[in-house]
Amino acid sequence: MKSYGAAILVLLVLSLAAAGHGALQYGFYKGKCGTKDVEAIITGIVRQRFFGDTKIVAALLRMQFHDCFVRGCDASILLDGPSTEKTAPPNFSVFGYDLIDKIKAAVELACPGVVSCADIIIAATRDAVALAGGLRYQVQLGRRDGLISQAGDSLRNLPAPTITVPQSIQTFRAKGLSTSDMVLLLGGHTVGITRCSVIKDRLYNFRGTGKPDPTLNPNFLQLLRSFACPKIGGDNNMVFLDDPSSSLKVDNSFYKQLLQNKGILPIDQALALDPATKRIVQQLAANPTQFLTQFNQALVKLGAVQVLTGTQGQIRKNCRRRN
Ligand code: HEM
Structure with missing residues:
Protein backbone atom coordinates (compact mmCIF):
# COMPACT_ATOMS: atom_id res chain seq x y z
CA MET A 1 0.00 0.00 0.00
CA LYS A 2 2.87 2.28 0.98
CA SER A 3 4.69 1.73 -2.34
CA TYR A 4 1.40 2.31 -4.23
CA GLY A 5 1.10 5.73 -2.55
CA ALA A 6 4.72 6.49 -3.32
CA ALA A 7 4.18 5.62 -6.99
CA ILE A 8 1.21 8.01 -7.18
CA LEU A 9 3.33 10.72 -5.60
CA VAL A 10 6.12 10.16 -8.12
CA LEU A 11 3.60 10.32 -10.99
CA LEU A 12 2.14 13.53 -9.57
CA VAL A 13 5.57 15.15 -9.27
CA LEU A 14 6.47 14.03 -12.80
CA SER A 15 3.27 15.41 -14.27
CA LEU A 16 3.71 18.73 -12.44
CA ALA A 17 7.26 18.93 -13.79
CA ALA A 18 5.93 18.16 -17.25
CA ALA A 19 3.41 21.01 -16.94
CA GLY A 20 6.29 23.41 -16.36
CA HIS A 21 8.67 22.00 -18.93
CA GLY A 22 6.38 20.31 -21.40
CA ALA A 23 7.86 18.48 -24.32
CA LEU A 158 28.83 30.42 -33.63
CA PRO A 159 31.89 28.72 -35.11
CA ALA A 160 34.23 30.57 -37.50
CA PRO A 161 34.89 28.96 -40.92
CA THR A 162 38.50 28.34 -39.88
CA ILE A 163 37.50 26.12 -36.94
CA THR A 164 39.32 22.76 -36.97
CA VAL A 165 37.45 19.45 -37.09
CA PRO A 166 38.35 18.50 -33.48
CA GLN A 167 37.21 21.94 -32.24
CA SER A 168 34.02 21.68 -34.26
CA ILE A 169 33.32 18.19 -32.87
CA GLN A 170 33.64 19.67 -29.36
CA THR A 171 31.36 22.59 -30.20
CA PHE A 172 28.65 20.32 -31.58
CA ARG A 173 29.05 17.86 -28.71
CA ALA A 174 28.45 20.67 -26.25
CA LYS A 175 25.02 21.06 -27.90
CA GLY A 176 24.28 17.33 -27.65
CA LEU A 177 25.14 16.61 -31.29
CA SER A 178 27.42 13.78 -32.42
CA THR A 179 30.25 13.83 -34.95
CA SER A 180 27.93 12.36 -37.61
CA ASP A 181 25.28 14.96 -36.80
CA MET A 182 27.94 17.61 -37.34
CA VAL A 183 29.02 16.23 -40.73
CA LEU A 184 25.38 15.92 -41.80
CA LEU A 185 24.47 19.41 -40.64
CA LEU A 186 27.43 20.97 -42.42
CA GLY A 187 25.76 19.36 -45.44
CA GLY A 188 23.49 22.41 -45.14
CA HIS A 189 26.22 23.98 -47.27
CA THR A 190 24.72 22.02 -50.17
CA VAL A 191 22.77 25.24 -50.76
CA GLY A 192 23.90 28.81 -50.52
CA ILE A 193 26.85 31.04 -50.97
CA THR A 194 29.67 32.86 -49.30
CA ARG A 195 31.60 35.89 -50.40
CA CYS A 196 35.10 36.11 -51.86
CA SER A 197 36.43 37.98 -48.81
CA VAL A 198 35.69 34.95 -46.61
CA ILE A 199 38.00 32.64 -48.62
CA LYS A 200 40.59 35.05 -50.03
CA ASP A 201 43.35 33.98 -47.67
CA ARG A 202 42.84 30.33 -48.75
CA LEU A 203 43.41 31.33 -52.36
CA TYR A 204 46.38 33.66 -51.96
CA ASN A 205 47.91 33.70 -48.51
CA PHE A 206 46.96 30.64 -46.50
CA ARG A 207 47.87 31.12 -42.85
CA GLY A 208 50.35 33.86 -43.81
CA THR A 209 52.41 31.58 -46.11
CA GLY A 210 51.95 33.78 -49.19
CA LYS A 211 50.73 30.61 -50.94
CA PRO A 212 47.29 29.02 -51.47
CA ASP A 213 45.89 26.31 -49.21
CA PRO A 214 47.70 23.16 -50.43
CA THR A 215 44.57 21.05 -49.91
CA LEU A 216 42.69 22.94 -52.66
CA ASN A 217 42.33 21.17 -56.01
CA PRO A 218 44.77 23.14 -58.30
CA ASN A 219 42.37 23.46 -61.27
CA PHE A 220 39.60 24.57 -58.98
CA LEU A 221 41.94 27.08 -57.38
CA GLN A 222 42.64 28.62 -60.80
CA LEU A 223 38.93 28.75 -61.56
CA LEU A 224 38.14 30.49 -58.29
CA ARG A 225 40.99 32.95 -58.76
CA SER A 226 40.04 33.86 -62.32
CA PHE A 227 36.26 33.99 -62.08
CA ALA A 228 35.08 34.51 -58.54
CA CYS A 229 37.81 35.86 -56.39
CA PRO A 230 40.63 38.03 -57.75
CA LYS A 231 43.59 38.93 -55.56
CA ILE A 232 42.61 42.60 -55.52
CA GLY A 233 38.99 43.66 -55.08
CA GLY A 234 35.88 41.57 -55.70
CA ASP A 235 35.39 41.06 -51.97
CA ASN A 236 31.63 40.81 -52.28
CA ASN A 237 31.64 38.45 -55.26
CA MET A 238 29.46 35.41 -54.67
CA VAL A 239 31.04 31.98 -54.31
CA PHE A 240 28.77 28.92 -54.25
CA LEU A 241 29.42 26.57 -51.34
CA ASP A 242 28.51 23.57 -53.51
CA ASP A 243 28.95 22.86 -57.23
CA PRO A 244 27.10 25.83 -58.87
CA SER A 245 24.93 23.43 -60.92
CA SER A 246 23.59 21.95 -57.68
CA SER A 247 23.80 24.85 -55.29
CA LEU A 248 20.05 25.46 -55.15
CA LYS A 249 19.38 21.80 -54.47
CA VAL A 250 19.44 19.87 -51.22
CA ASP A 251 21.49 16.83 -52.24
CA ASN A 252 24.75 15.02 -51.49
CA SER A 253 26.83 16.67 -54.22
CA PHE A 254 28.46 18.86 -51.53
CA TYR A 255 30.26 15.77 -50.17
CA LYS A 256 31.35 14.73 -53.67
CA GLN A 257 32.91 18.17 -54.05
CA LEU A 258 34.80 17.70 -50.80
CA LEU A 259 36.24 14.39 -52.02
CA GLN A 260 37.59 16.24 -55.07
CA ASN A 261 39.20 18.84 -52.78
CA LYS A 262 36.75 21.47 -53.96
CA GLY A 263 35.43 22.48 -50.55
CA ILE A 264 35.01 26.24 -50.28
CA LEU A 265 35.10 26.89 -46.55
CA PRO A 266 38.14 25.53 -44.70
CA ILE A 267 35.96 23.56 -42.27
CA ASP A 268 34.06 21.97 -45.19
CA GLN A 269 37.24 20.74 -46.86
CA ALA A 270 38.67 19.57 -43.53
CA LEU A 271 35.73 17.16 -43.09
CA ALA A 272 37.01 15.11 -46.02
CA LEU A 273 40.58 15.05 -44.72
CA ASP A 274 40.28 14.52 -40.98
CA PRO A 275 40.38 10.87 -39.85
CA ALA A 276 37.44 11.47 -37.50
CA THR A 277 35.09 12.51 -40.31
CA LYS A 278 36.39 11.40 -43.70
CA ARG A 279 34.64 8.02 -43.68
CA ILE A 280 31.32 9.69 -42.98
CA VAL A 281 31.93 12.07 -45.91
CA GLN A 282 32.76 9.13 -48.21
CA GLN A 283 29.55 7.31 -47.21
CA LEU A 284 27.36 10.35 -47.70
CA ALA A 285 28.96 11.10 -51.06
CA ALA A 286 28.19 7.55 -52.19
CA ASN A 287 24.61 7.36 -50.88
CA PRO A 288 22.23 10.13 -51.96
CA THR A 289 19.22 8.73 -50.10
CA GLN A 290 21.19 8.16 -46.92
CA PHE A 291 22.14 11.84 -46.94
CA LEU A 292 18.56 13.02 -47.48
CA THR A 293 17.17 10.83 -44.70
CA GLN A 294 19.91 11.48 -42.18
CA PHE A 295 20.15 15.20 -42.93
CA ASN A 296 16.51 15.50 -41.87
CA GLN A 297 17.14 13.53 -38.69
CA ALA A 298 20.09 15.78 -37.85
CA LEU A 299 17.95 18.88 -38.43
CA VAL A 300 15.34 17.47 -36.05
CA LYS A 301 18.06 16.99 -33.42
CA LEU A 302 19.38 20.50 -34.02
CA GLY A 303 15.81 21.75 -33.60
CA ALA A 304 15.61 20.21 -30.13
CA VAL A 305 18.70 21.93 -28.69
CA GLN A 306 17.94 23.66 -25.35
CA VAL A 307 14.32 24.37 -26.24
CA LEU A 308 11.94 26.24 -23.96
CA THR A 309 8.61 24.47 -23.53
CA GLY A 310 5.56 24.37 -21.23
CA THR A 311 5.37 27.63 -19.33
CA GLN A 312 8.94 28.75 -19.99
CA GLY A 313 9.55 31.89 -22.06
CA GLN A 314 6.54 33.27 -23.91
CA ILE A 315 4.69 33.22 -27.22
CA ARG A 316 5.71 36.54 -28.79
CA LYS A 317 3.03 38.54 -30.56
CA ASN A 318 5.66 40.01 -32.86
CA CYS A 319 8.79 37.94 -33.50
CA ARG A 320 10.99 41.05 -33.36
CA ARG A 321 9.93 42.08 -29.85
CA ARG A 322 9.30 40.60 -26.43
CA ASN A 323 5.66 41.02 -25.37
C1 HEM B 1 31.16 24.47 -38.00
C2 HEM B 1 29.98 24.86 -38.42
C3 HEM B 1 29.72 25.92 -39.46
C4 HEM B 1 30.51 26.94 -39.89
C5 HEM B 1 31.90 27.31 -39.43
C6 HEM B 1 29.76 27.64 -40.91
C7 HEM B 1 30.21 28.77 -41.58
C8 HEM B 1 29.55 29.40 -42.60
C9 HEM B 1 30.03 30.54 -43.32
C10 HEM B 1 31.34 31.28 -43.05
C11 HEM B 1 29.14 30.84 -44.29
C12 HEM B 1 29.21 31.99 -45.29
C13 HEM B 1 28.55 33.21 -44.73
C14 HEM B 1 28.77 34.45 -45.55
O1 HEM B 1 29.58 34.48 -46.45
O2 HEM B 1 28.09 35.43 -45.27
C15 HEM B 1 28.06 29.89 -44.17
C16 HEM B 1 26.96 29.88 -44.97
C17 HEM B 1 25.92 29.00 -44.80
N1 HEM B 1 25.76 28.10 -43.77
FE1 HEM B 1 27.18 27.53 -42.48
N2 HEM B 1 28.56 27.03 -41.07
C18 HEM B 1 28.49 25.98 -40.21
C19 HEM B 1 27.42 25.13 -40.04
C20 HEM B 1 26.23 25.26 -40.68
C21 HEM B 1 25.05 24.48 -40.39
C22 HEM B 1 24.97 23.45 -39.27
C23 HEM B 1 24.09 24.88 -41.25
C24 HEM B 1 22.66 24.42 -41.37
C25 HEM B 1 22.24 23.23 -41.09
C26 HEM B 1 24.65 25.88 -42.11
C27 HEM B 1 24.02 26.49 -43.14
C28 HEM B 1 24.58 27.45 -43.96
C29 HEM B 1 23.95 27.93 -45.18
C30 HEM B 1 22.66 27.40 -45.79
C31 HEM B 1 24.79 28.91 -45.70
C32 HEM B 1 24.55 29.74 -46.97
C33 HEM B 1 23.81 31.01 -46.59
C34 HEM B 1 23.39 31.86 -47.78
O3 HEM B 1 23.51 31.46 -48.93
O4 HEM B 1 22.88 32.95 -47.52
N3 HEM B 1 25.95 26.11 -41.72
N4 HEM B 1 28.33 29.03 -43.13
Whole structure:
Protein backbone atom coordinates (compact mmCIF):
# COMPACT_ATOMS: atom_id res chain seq x y z
CA MET A 1 0.00 0.00 0.00
CA LYS A 2 2.87 2.28 0.98
CA SER A 3 4.69 1.73 -2.34
CA TYR A 4 1.40 2.31 -4.23
CA GLY A 5 1.10 5.73 -2.55
CA ALA A 6 4.72 6.49 -3.32
CA ALA A 7 4.18 5.62 -6.99
CA ILE A 8 1.21 8.01 -7.18
CA LEU A 9 3.33 10.72 -5.60
CA VAL A 10 6.12 10.16 -8.12
CA LEU A 11 3.60 10.32 -10.99
CA LEU A 12 2.14 13.53 -9.57
CA VAL A 13 5.57 15.15 -9.27
CA LEU A 14 6.47 14.03 -12.80
CA SER A 15 3.27 15.41 -14.27
CA LEU A 16 3.71 18.73 -12.44
CA ALA A 17 7.26 18.93 -13.79
CA ALA A 18 5.93 18.16 -17.25
CA ALA A 19 3.41 21.01 -16.94
CA GLY A 20 6.29 23.41 -16.36
CA HIS A 21 8.67 22.00 -18.93
CA GLY A 22 6.38 20.31 -21.40
CA ALA A 23 7.86 18.48 -24.32
CA LEU A 24 8.03 18.87 -28.05
CA GLN A 25 5.28 16.96 -29.81
CA TYR A 26 4.24 15.95 -33.30
CA GLY A 27 1.01 17.73 -34.27
CA PHE A 28 1.41 20.10 -31.31
CA TYR A 29 -0.91 22.73 -32.80
CA LYS A 30 -3.71 20.31 -33.73
CA GLY A 31 -6.90 21.62 -32.13
CA LYS A 32 -5.10 24.67 -30.65
CA CYS A 33 -6.07 26.96 -33.53
CA GLY A 34 -9.73 26.03 -33.95
CA THR A 35 -10.09 23.99 -37.11
CA LYS A 36 -7.15 25.72 -38.78
CA ASP A 37 -4.00 23.81 -39.68
CA VAL A 38 -1.06 25.90 -38.46
CA GLU A 39 1.58 23.84 -40.27
CA ALA A 40 -0.34 24.13 -43.55
CA ILE A 41 -0.46 27.93 -43.18
CA ILE A 42 3.33 27.99 -42.74
CA THR A 43 3.91 25.63 -45.68
CA GLY A 44 1.72 27.76 -47.98
CA ILE A 45 3.71 30.94 -47.27
CA VAL A 46 7.09 29.22 -47.61
CA ARG A 47 6.02 27.72 -50.95
CA GLN A 48 4.93 31.09 -52.26
CA ARG A 49 8.28 32.64 -51.32
CA PHE A 50 10.32 29.71 -52.63
CA PHE A 51 8.86 29.94 -56.12
CA GLY A 52 9.88 33.61 -56.31
CA ASP A 53 13.18 33.29 -54.45
CA THR A 54 14.97 29.96 -54.02
CA LYS A 55 17.67 31.59 -51.86
CA ILE A 56 15.19 31.36 -49.02
CA VAL A 57 16.20 27.71 -48.48
CA ALA A 58 19.76 28.70 -47.58
CA ALA A 59 18.48 31.60 -45.50
CA LEU A 60 16.23 29.39 -43.38
CA LEU A 61 18.75 26.61 -42.87
CA ARG A 62 21.31 29.11 -41.69
CA MET A 63 18.75 30.86 -39.51
CA GLN A 64 17.82 27.59 -37.79
CA PHE A 65 21.50 26.86 -37.11
CA HIS A 66 22.28 30.36 -35.84
CA ASP A 67 19.18 30.38 -33.65
CA CYS A 68 19.59 26.90 -32.16
CA PHE A 69 23.30 27.26 -31.39
CA VAL A 70 22.76 30.42 -29.37
CA ARG A 71 20.62 29.96 -26.22
CA GLY A 72 18.85 27.07 -27.94
CA CYS A 73 16.05 27.17 -30.55
CA ASP A 74 14.16 30.03 -28.91
CA ALA A 75 13.93 32.60 -31.74
CA SER A 76 16.44 34.80 -29.91
CA ILE A 77 17.97 35.56 -33.31
CA LEU A 78 14.77 37.36 -34.33
CA LEU A 79 14.72 40.02 -31.60
CA ASP A 80 15.47 43.58 -32.76
CA GLY A 81 17.56 45.91 -30.63
CA PRO A 82 20.89 47.69 -30.37
CA SER A 83 23.03 44.72 -29.31
CA THR A 84 20.88 41.68 -29.99
CA GLU A 85 22.12 38.54 -31.75
CA LYS A 86 21.26 39.82 -35.22
CA THR A 87 23.75 42.67 -34.76
CA ALA A 88 26.67 40.24 -34.25
CA PRO A 89 29.03 39.91 -37.27
CA PRO A 90 28.32 36.17 -37.88
CA ASN A 91 24.67 37.16 -38.40
CA PHE A 92 25.27 40.13 -40.74
CA SER A 93 24.50 38.01 -43.79
CA VAL A 94 21.57 36.13 -42.27
CA PHE A 95 18.31 37.06 -44.00
CA GLY A 96 14.71 35.89 -44.30
CA TYR A 97 13.43 37.74 -41.23
CA ASP A 98 10.69 39.27 -43.42
CA LEU A 99 9.41 35.79 -44.29
CA ILE A 100 9.15 34.92 -40.59
CA ASP A 101 7.23 38.19 -40.03
CA LYS A 102 4.84 37.29 -42.83
CA ILE A 103 4.21 33.82 -41.41
CA LYS A 104 3.78 35.21 -37.91
CA ALA A 105 1.21 37.75 -39.13
CA ALA A 106 -0.75 34.95 -40.82
CA VAL A 107 -0.77 32.64 -37.80
CA GLU A 108 -1.63 35.51 -35.45
CA LEU A 109 -4.62 36.25 -37.66
CA ALA A 110 -5.69 32.61 -37.49
CA CYS A 111 -5.22 32.25 -33.73
CA PRO A 112 -3.54 35.02 -31.71
CA GLY A 113 -0.87 34.17 -29.15
CA VAL A 114 -0.64 30.46 -29.96
CA VAL A 115 2.22 29.78 -32.37
CA SER A 116 5.77 30.54 -31.28
CA CYS A 117 8.35 32.24 -33.47
CA ALA A 118 10.79 29.48 -32.51
CA ASP A 119 8.46 26.85 -34.03
CA ILE A 120 7.96 28.97 -37.15
CA ILE A 121 11.73 28.88 -37.88
CA ILE A 122 11.81 25.08 -37.51
CA ALA A 123 8.66 24.33 -39.53
CA ALA A 124 9.54 26.83 -42.29
CA THR A 125 13.03 25.31 -42.64
CA ARG A 126 11.50 21.86 -42.94
CA ASP A 127 9.20 23.12 -45.72
CA ALA A 128 12.04 24.84 -47.56
CA VAL A 129 14.25 21.73 -47.47
CA ALA A 130 11.46 19.63 -48.99
CA LEU A 131 10.87 22.21 -51.73
CA ALA A 132 14.56 22.23 -52.67
CA GLY A 133 14.82 18.50 -53.33
CA GLY A 134 15.05 17.20 -49.78
CA LEU A 135 12.62 14.72 -48.26
CA ARG A 136 9.70 16.05 -46.26
CA TYR A 137 10.04 15.23 -42.56
CA GLN A 138 7.87 15.56 -39.49
CA VAL A 139 8.88 18.16 -36.94
CA GLN A 140 7.99 18.17 -33.29
CA LEU A 141 6.64 21.53 -32.17
CA GLY A 142 5.78 23.25 -28.90
CA ARG A 143 8.82 25.52 -28.48
CA ARG A 144 8.40 28.82 -26.68
CA ASP A 145 10.17 32.09 -27.41
CA GLY A 146 13.09 33.33 -25.35
CA LEU A 147 13.36 36.69 -23.65
CA ILE A 148 17.09 37.31 -24.02
CA SER A 149 19.15 38.07 -27.12
CA GLN A 150 22.75 39.25 -26.83
CA ALA A 151 25.28 39.76 -29.61
CA GLY A 152 28.06 38.39 -27.37
CA ASP A 153 26.31 35.01 -27.15
CA SER A 154 26.37 34.69 -30.96
CA LEU A 155 30.05 35.58 -31.06
CA ARG A 156 30.84 32.97 -28.42
CA ASN A 157 28.70 30.17 -29.84
CA LEU A 158 28.83 30.42 -33.63
CA PRO A 159 31.89 28.72 -35.11
CA ALA A 160 34.23 30.57 -37.50
CA PRO A 161 34.89 28.96 -40.92
CA THR A 162 38.50 28.34 -39.88
CA ILE A 163 37.50 26.12 -36.94
CA THR A 164 39.32 22.76 -36.97
CA VAL A 165 37.45 19.45 -37.09
CA PRO A 166 38.35 18.50 -33.48
CA GLN A 167 37.21 21.94 -32.24
CA SER A 168 34.02 21.68 -34.26
CA ILE A 169 33.32 18.19 -32.87
CA GLN A 170 33.64 19.67 -29.36
CA THR A 171 31.36 22.59 -30.20
CA PHE A 172 28.65 20.32 -31.58
CA ARG A 173 29.05 17.86 -28.71
CA ALA A 174 28.45 20.67 -26.25
CA LYS A 175 25.02 21.06 -27.90
CA GLY A 176 24.28 17.33 -27.65
CA LEU A 177 25.14 16.61 -31.29
CA SER A 178 27.42 13.78 -32.42
CA THR A 179 30.25 13.83 -34.95
CA SER A 180 27.93 12.36 -37.61
CA ASP A 181 25.28 14.96 -36.80
CA MET A 182 27.94 17.61 -37.34
CA VAL A 183 29.02 16.23 -40.73
CA LEU A 184 25.38 15.92 -41.80
CA LEU A 185 24.47 19.41 -40.64
CA LEU A 186 27.43 20.97 -42.42
CA GLY A 187 25.76 19.36 -45.44
CA GLY A 188 23.49 22.41 -45.14
CA HIS A 189 26.22 23.98 -47.27
CA THR A 190 24.72 22.02 -50.17
CA VAL A 191 22.77 25.24 -50.76
CA GLY A 192 23.90 28.81 -50.52
CA ILE A 193 26.85 31.04 -50.97
CA THR A 194 29.67 32.86 -49.30
CA ARG A 195 31.60 35.89 -50.40
CA CYS A 196 35.10 36.11 -51.86
CA SER A 197 36.43 37.98 -48.81
CA VAL A 198 35.69 34.95 -46.61
CA ILE A 199 38.00 32.64 -48.62
CA LYS A 200 40.59 35.05 -50.03
CA ASP A 201 43.35 33.98 -47.67
CA ARG A 202 42.84 30.33 -48.75
CA LEU A 203 43.41 31.33 -52.36
CA TYR A 204 46.38 33.66 -51.96
CA ASN A 205 47.91 33.70 -48.51
CA PHE A 206 46.96 30.64 -46.50
CA ARG A 207 47.87 31.12 -42.85
CA GLY A 208 50.35 33.86 -43.81
CA THR A 209 52.41 31.58 -46.11
CA GLY A 210 51.95 33.78 -49.19
CA LYS A 211 50.73 30.61 -50.94
CA PRO A 212 47.29 29.02 -51.47
CA ASP A 213 45.89 26.31 -49.21
CA PRO A 214 47.70 23.16 -50.43
CA THR A 215 44.57 21.05 -49.91
CA LEU A 216 42.69 22.94 -52.66
CA ASN A 217 42.33 21.17 -56.01
CA PRO A 218 44.77 23.14 -58.30
CA ASN A 219 42.37 23.46 -61.27
CA PHE A 220 39.60 24.57 -58.98
CA LEU A 221 41.94 27.08 -57.38
CA GLN A 222 42.64 28.62 -60.80
CA LEU A 223 38.93 28.75 -61.56
CA LEU A 224 38.14 30.49 -58.29
CA ARG A 225 40.99 32.95 -58.76
CA SER A 226 40.04 33.86 -62.32
CA PHE A 227 36.26 33.99 -62.08
CA ALA A 228 35.08 34.51 -58.54
CA CYS A 229 37.81 35.86 -56.39
CA PRO A 230 40.63 38.03 -57.75
CA LYS A 231 43.59 38.93 -55.56
CA ILE A 232 42.61 42.60 -55.52
CA GLY A 233 38.99 43.66 -55.08
CA GLY A 234 35.88 41.57 -55.70
CA ASP A 235 35.39 41.06 -51.97
CA ASN A 236 31.63 40.81 -52.28
CA ASN A 237 31.64 38.45 -55.26
CA MET A 238 29.46 35.41 -54.67
CA VAL A 239 31.04 31.98 -54.31
CA PHE A 240 28.77 28.92 -54.25
CA LEU A 241 29.42 26.57 -51.34
CA ASP A 242 28.51 23.57 -53.51
CA ASP A 243 28.95 22.86 -57.23
CA PRO A 244 27.10 25.83 -58.87
CA SER A 245 24.93 23.43 -60.92
CA SER A 246 23.59 21.95 -57.68
CA SER A 247 23.80 24.85 -55.29
CA LEU A 248 20.05 25.46 -55.15
CA LYS A 249 19.38 21.80 -54.47
CA VAL A 250 19.44 19.87 -51.22
CA ASP A 251 21.49 16.83 -52.24
CA ASN A 252 24.75 15.02 -51.49
CA SER A 253 26.83 16.67 -54.22
CA PHE A 254 28.46 18.86 -51.53
CA TYR A 255 30.26 15.77 -50.17
CA LYS A 256 31.35 14.73 -53.67
CA GLN A 257 32.91 18.17 -54.05
CA LEU A 258 34.80 17.70 -50.80
CA LEU A 259 36.24 14.39 -52.02
CA GLN A 260 37.59 16.24 -55.07
CA ASN A 261 39.20 18.84 -52.78
CA LYS A 262 36.75 21.47 -53.96
CA GLY A 263 35.43 22.48 -50.55
CA ILE A 264 35.01 26.24 -50.28
CA LEU A 265 35.10 26.89 -46.55
CA PRO A 266 38.14 25.53 -44.70
CA ILE A 267 35.96 23.56 -42.27
CA ASP A 268 34.06 21.97 -45.19
CA GLN A 269 37.24 20.74 -46.86
CA ALA A 270 38.67 19.57 -43.53
CA LEU A 271 35.73 17.16 -43.09
CA ALA A 272 37.01 15.11 -46.02
CA LEU A 273 40.58 15.05 -44.72
CA ASP A 274 40.28 14.52 -40.98
CA PRO A 275 40.38 10.87 -39.85
CA ALA A 276 37.44 11.47 -37.50
CA THR A 277 35.09 12.51 -40.31
CA LYS A 278 36.39 11.40 -43.70
CA ARG A 279 34.64 8.02 -43.68
CA ILE A 280 31.32 9.69 -42.98
CA VAL A 281 31.93 12.07 -45.91
CA GLN A 282 32.76 9.13 -48.21
CA GLN A 283 29.55 7.31 -47.21
CA LEU A 284 27.36 10.35 -47.70
CA ALA A 285 28.96 11.10 -51.06
CA ALA A 286 28.19 7.55 -52.19
CA ASN A 287 24.61 7.36 -50.88
CA PRO A 288 22.23 10.13 -51.96
CA THR A 289 19.22 8.73 -50.10
CA GLN A 290 21.19 8.16 -46.92
CA PHE A 291 22.14 11.84 -46.94
CA LEU A 292 18.56 13.02 -47.48
CA THR A 293 17.17 10.83 -44.70
CA GLN A 294 19.91 11.48 -42.18
CA PHE A 295 20.15 15.20 -42.93
CA ASN A 296 16.51 15.50 -41.87
CA GLN A 297 17.14 13.53 -38.69
CA ALA A 298 20.09 15.78 -37.85
CA LEU A 299 17.95 18.88 -38.43
CA VAL A 300 15.34 17.47 -36.05
CA LYS A 301 18.06 16.99 -33.42
CA LEU A 302 19.38 20.50 -34.02
CA GLY A 303 15.81 21.75 -33.60
CA ALA A 304 15.61 20.21 -30.13
CA VAL A 305 18.70 21.93 -28.69
CA GLN A 306 17.94 23.66 -25.35
CA VAL A 307 14.32 24.37 -26.24
CA LEU A 308 11.94 26.24 -23.96
CA THR A 309 8.61 24.47 -23.53
CA GLY A 310 5.56 24.37 -21.23
CA THR A 311 5.37 27.63 -19.33
CA GLN A 312 8.94 28.75 -19.99
CA GLY A 313 9.55 31.89 -22.06
CA GLN A 314 6.54 33.27 -23.91
CA ILE A 315 4.69 33.22 -27.22
CA ARG A 316 5.71 36.54 -28.79
CA LYS A 317 3.03 38.54 -30.56
CA ASN A 318 5.66 40.01 -32.86
CA CYS A 319 8.79 37.94 -33.50
CA ARG A 320 10.99 41.05 -33.36
CA ARG A 321 9.93 42.08 -29.85
CA ARG A 322 9.30 40.60 -26.43
CA ASN A 323 5.66 41.02 -25.37
C1 HEM B 1 31.16 24.47 -38.00
C2 HEM B 1 29.98 24.86 -38.42
C3 HEM B 1 29.72 25.92 -39.46
C4 HEM B 1 30.51 26.94 -39.89
C5 HEM B 1 31.90 27.31 -39.43
C6 HEM B 1 29.76 27.64 -40.91
C7 HEM B 1 30.21 28.77 -41.58
C8 HEM B 1 29.55 29.40 -42.60
C9 HEM B 1 30.03 30.54 -43.32
C10 HEM B 1 31.34 31.28 -43.05
C11 HEM B 1 29.14 30.84 -44.29
C12 HEM B 1 29.21 31.99 -45.29
C13 HEM B 1 28.55 33.21 -44.73
C14 HEM B 1 28.77 34.45 -45.55
O1 HEM B 1 29.58 34.48 -46.45
O2 HEM B 1 28.09 35.43 -45.27
C15 HEM B 1 28.06 29.89 -44.17
C16 HEM B 1 26.96 29.88 -44.97
C17 HEM B 1 25.92 29.00 -44.80
N1 HEM B 1 25.76 28.10 -43.77
FE1 HEM B 1 27.18 27.53 -42.48
N2 HEM B 1 28.56 27.03 -41.07
C18 HEM B 1 28.49 25.98 -40.21
C19 HEM B 1 27.42 25.13 -40.04
C20 HEM B 1 26.23 25.26 -40.68
C21 HEM B 1 25.05 24.48 -40.39
C22 HEM B 1 24.97 23.45 -39.27
C23 HEM B 1 24.09 24.88 -41.25
C24 HEM B 1 22.66 24.42 -41.37
C25 HEM B 1 22.24 23.23 -41.09
C26 HEM B 1 24.65 25.88 -42.11
C27 HEM B 1 24.02 26.49 -43.14
C28 HEM B 1 24.58 27.45 -43.96
C29 HEM B 1 23.95 27.93 -45.18
C30 HEM B 1 22.66 27.40 -45.79
C31 HEM B 1 24.79 28.91 -45.70
C32 HEM B 1 24.55 29.74 -46.97
C33 HEM B 1 23.81 31.01 -46.59
C34 HEM B 1 23.39 31.86 -47.78
O3 HEM B 1 23.51 31.46 -48.93
O4 HEM B 1 22.88 32.95 -47.52
N3 HEM B 1 25.95 26.11 -41.72
N4 HEM B 1 28.33 29.03 -43.13
